[in-house]
Amino acid sequence: MSQMVHKFLGNKERGRDIVAAIAAVGAVLLAIATAVTSFMH
């Protein structure tokens, strides 16, 4: 487990890339969901 975390997040640049990628995909999906459901009352 510790080795797996180190493999993915041990490199600072790669760790930043992974966090940014997850956040960016999440932000896009969340924005679409918010836009779609904003008409519900």
Added chain:
Amino acid sequence: MEEWSFVNIFLPALLPVIVLLVLSIFDLGATANSNANPFVAVKDGQLAWAGLGMCINAMYELRHPSEKLTLVKAAIDALFWELICAILILTLIAALGPVFTTSMTVPAASSRPAGFLANCWWFVVRGWRVIMHFKIFFVTVPLTLLSGFLYWKTHLTTQA
């Protein structure tokens, strides 16, 4: 409603940045002055903390609506899951942003070429490099704005 947005959304997110802007005017010594740059305070996703506060407040208001609430159950559920997703993403950024810190120095680009079109392209490439270098910051800003919108929408529909 404008006063509510100012006090609950813009003030918590921007007050530290405004204080740093004021501080950066004064001579604090070389190291402190470079650290007083407001961008240093937000470049690693620190705005996510403000966004988290908004989402948690929105969740509380969603769970404690006024008695006049007319929102359909599907809309309440949608808001609930959107807030959960926002909280998870913002927590990830708030926790890991400072672990994988970004340096203030953007990797050097090639020298500016001659000619209008080549110059325009150089600016596009340079801008893209800056965005990719400060990627955590550039993904945190829309997420914080989205959190503000979710909080505003929740407050408007549950506390009216």
